[in-house]
Amino acid sequence: MNRFYITTPIFYVNGDPHLGTAYAAINADAFARWHRLRGDQVLFVTGTDEHGLKIQQSADEHGVSPQAWVDQTSAHFLGAWRELEISFDDFIRTTQERHHRTVQQFLTAIYDNGFIEKGHYVGLYCVACEAYYEESELLDGGRCPVHERPVTEMSEENYFFRLSAFTDRLIDLYESGAIRVTPEFRANEVLGFLRQGLKDISITRTSISWGVQVPWDANHVFYVWYDALINYLTAIGYGDDQERFLRWWPAVHHLLGKDIIRFHAIWWPAMCLAAGIDPPSELLVTGWLLVDGAKMSKSSSNQIDPLAVARELSSDALRYYLLSSTSFGSDGDVSLDRLRATYNADLANDLGNLVSRTAALIVQKLGGEAPSVPELDDRVQSLADLMAQGTQAWSEFRPNAALSAAMEMVRFSNSLLEQTEPWRRPSGDADTAWCLGAVTEGIRLASALLSPAIPQATGGILHRLGFENMGELEWHAGHRGQLLHRSEPLFPRLARDRS
Incomplete structure (x- = not known):
C-alpha cells in the first residue's frame, strides 16, 4: 500500500478563519481524499500556531492569559474545518505538550551538531509576519512587503541558526529535484533566494516568554517560526516513535501559501539537514485568492466568510468553486457572484439535472431496476479517456483540471441521453437499457473525480443511482446498482436575484 503524508501550514490564531486559510485547507483535504479513494494509506495533518509576540499582545489586549486566548481562537479553526468537511487525521496545537517535547528534542539535535550559536541580533521586524526583513526587502517607507505596515527595529540577545552553512547543499537539492516544488516555477524563485x-538567522527570543523554552538556556524561548515548522515532525512521532517517524518521513507533501515559501523552502530543509534527517520531499505552493485584484487577508476589509457561504449554499458548493475556479499555484480572483453562478451552472444544472433525469428515466423505463453497465466501445470511449485525464490531474495536484474532466464527463453523458432519447422509447427497449447503463457508469466515474471536492453530495449521487460505494476507478462493464427510487434534487437552483 502506498503512503501519502500531506500537511497544511498551521494557521496563526490571531483571527478567525477566512477564505484564504480555508482555501489551503480545502486543497489539502481534496488531495488527501483522492489518495484515500485510490486505496493509499493517508496521513493528513493540520492545526494551529499559537505562540509568538502577536498572541501575547492579543491576549493582553483582551485581558486574558495567552493560553486562554489560544484555547478560544484555536477552537474556531477546529470548528470551521469540521464544518467545511476537512478530513484531517491529526490537529496539531503548538501549545500541546507533545509538540513542546518534539521542538526541544529537534532543536537540541541541531544545537548538539554545532549549528546553533549565541549572539546579539539587531534587525527589522514585522510583528504581523513574526519575521525579520532585510532593508532591501521592504516597501517604501520601511513597510513590510506582505502586510504593508511599518516594521520595528528590534535588538536582543539571541541564539542563531547557522543557515549560511547550507546554501550550497540546498542549491544542489533543488537543482537535482531531490526537493520537488509544485508548480515548478516556484523552484526557480527558491533558487533565486x-x-x-x-545569512545566519535568529531563532530565540528573550523579550517574550510565550513560546517553547530553550532546554539549554531557560532565559530564551524559540522563535515562533521554528516552533511552528516542527509540527510536521510532532505528528509522526519524531524523537518518541522512531518506527512511525521513518514510516512517514521524508515522503511528505507540504502545502503552503506563496507568502511563506521562504520559511518552508529554505529554513525548514536547512533545519532538517542540521538535525541529521532528510529534508521534506515536496512543497505544494498555492497562489493567493484575490478580491478585485487585492489579496484577501485577516487584516483587510475584503474578506469572504467561508462559513457564511457554506451555510447559505453548502460546504460542497464552496469547495467546488475554490478548487475548480483557480489553477493550483496561481493567484485567482474570486467573488460571491461568480461562486453562485458556478453553483447554478455546474452543480445545479449540469450535474444535478443529469442525476435526477437519469434516476427518473430508470424508474420510468426500467421499473427502477438499475441497468447493467455495457462494454466499453467507441460510443463511450470518451468517458474512459476523460476519467484517465482526471485521474492523472489529481495525481499531479491539478484539481481544476480534474474537475474540468469530470464536468466534461457529465456533459458527454447528457449528450448520450439527448442522442438516444430514452423517454421516446418503449419500456424495456435495448437501446434504452444500453444508454442508461452507460450514463449511470459515466456519472459514477465523474462522481469519483468530483468526490474530493463535493464529498457530501457524492454520497447522495451514489445513493440515487443505487450504488453502495464508489467502486473501481475505471470503466466496469457488467456491474449494476440496486433498485432506484425518485429523490429530491441534489442542488436546488439559486434564484438569480440576490438583492
Whole structure:
C-alpha cells in the first residue's frame, strides 16, 4: 500500500478563519481524499500556531492569559474545518505538550551538531509576519512587503541558526529535484533566494516568554517560526516513535501559501539537514485568492466568510468553486457572484439535472431496476479517456483540471441521453437499457473525480443511482446498482436575484 503524508501550514490564531486559510485547507483535504479513494494509506495533518509576540499582545489586549486566548481562537479553526468537511487525521496545537517535547528534542539535535550559536541580533521586524526583513526587502517607507505596515527595529540577545552553512547543499537539492516544488516555477524563485547567499538567522527570543523554552538556556524561548515548522515532525512521532517517524518521513507533501515559501523552502530543509534527517520531499505552493485584484487577508476589509457561504449554499458548493475556479499555484480572483453562478451552472444544472433525469428515466423505463453497465466501445470511449485525464490531474495536484474532466464527463453523458432519447422509447427497449447503463457508469466515474471536492453530495449521487460505494476507478462493464427510487434534487437552483 502506498503512503501519502500531506500537511497544511498551521494557521496563526490571531483571527478567525477566512477564505484564504480555508482555501489551503480545502486543497489539502481534496488531495488527501483522492489518495484515500485510490486505496493509499493517508496521513493528513493540520492545526494551529499559537505562540509568538502577536498572541501575547492579543491576549493582553483582551485581558486574558495567552493560553486562554489560544484555547478560544484555536477552537474556531477546529470548528470551521469540521464544518467545511476537512478530513484531517491529526490537529496539531503548538501549545500541546507533545509538540513542546518534539521542538526541544529537534532543536537540541541541531544545537548538539554545532549549528546553533549565541549572539546579539539587531534587525527589522514585522510583528504581523513574526519575521525579520532585510532593508532591501521592504516597501517604501520601511513597510513590510506582505502586510504593508511599518516594521520595528528590534535588538536582543539571541541564539542563531547557522543557515549560511547550507546554501550550497540546498542549491544542489533543488537543482537535482531531490526537493520537488509544485508548480515548478516556484523552484526557480527558491533558487533565486539561495543564489543571493544565506545569512545566519535568529531563532530565540528573550523579550517574550510565550513560546517553547530553550532546554539549554531557560532565559530564551524559540522563535515562533521554528516552533511552528516542527509540527510536521510532532505528528509522526519524531524523537518518541522512531518506527512511525521513518514510516512517514521524508515522503511528505507540504502545502503552503506563496507568502511563506521562504520559511518552508529554505529554513525548514536547512533545519532538517542540521538535525541529521532528510529534508521534506515536496512543497505544494498555492497562489493567493484575490478580491478585485487585492489579496484577501485577516487584516483587510475584503474578506469572504467561508462559513457564511457554506451555510447559505453548502460546504460542497464552496469547495467546488475554490478548487475548480483557480489553477493550483496561481493567484485567482474570486467573488460571491461568480461562486453562485458556478453553483447554478455546474452543480445545479449540469450535474444535478443529469442525476435526477437519469434516476427518473430508470424508474420510468426500467421499473427502477438499475441497468447493467455495457462494454466499453467507441460510443463511450470518451468517458474512459476523460476519467484517465482526471485521474492523472489529481495525481499531479491539478484539481481544476480534474474537475474540468469530470464536468466534461457529465456533459458527454447528457449528450448520450439527448442522442438516444430514452423517454421516446418503449419500456424495456435495448437501446434504452444500453444508454442508461452507460450514463449511470459515466456519472459514477465523474462522481469519483468530483468526490474530493463535493464529498457530501457524492454520497447522495451514489445513493440515487443505487450504488453502495464508489467502486473501481475505471470503466466496469457488467456491474449494476440496486433498485432506484425518485429523490429530491441534489442542488436546488439559486434564484438569480440576490438583492
